[in-house]
Amino acid sequence: MRVTEKGQVTIPKDIRDRLNIGPGSEVDFVADEKGARLVVLSGEKSSSHDDFATWVRNVSGTFDTQGMTADEYMEWLRGPRDDLGPR
Structure with missing residues (x-):
């Protein structure tokens, strides 16, 4: 070599x-x-799919949104979106 x-x-x-x-x-x-x-x-x-699946299993149930829906959490995280108009 x-x-x-x-x-x-x-x-x-x-x-x-x-x-x-x-x-x-x-x-x-x-x-x-x-x-x-x-x-x-x-x-x-392993493939990236297997790595992602392993990650999902490892973090499943570890995140508490305190009862917020996904949309509510995203708005809390990012702030309100002015470009969408009233809900």
């Missing part, structure tokens, strides 16, 4: 496949008595 001017190397595809390393994976190089080892800190990232 050749190191680029930026200090980057390409992990061979067979190694990436065997270790489940893909875009978004976290890896580290650890120096030991024999040289350096590649350590996988986290496997391939």
Whole structure:
């Protein structure tokens, strides 16, 4: 393997496949008595849909609007909209 001017190397595809390393994976190089080892800190990232679904599950039920509807909360948050006219 050749190191680029930026200090980057390409992990061979067979190694990436065997270790489940893909875009978004976290890896580290650890120096030991024999040289350096590649350590996988986290496997391939899930799709953004899966990440969003996980986030929704984690925050579900944690936000209290104190009984306001979504429209009431948005008006409270942003202030009244002058461009809509009276309700």
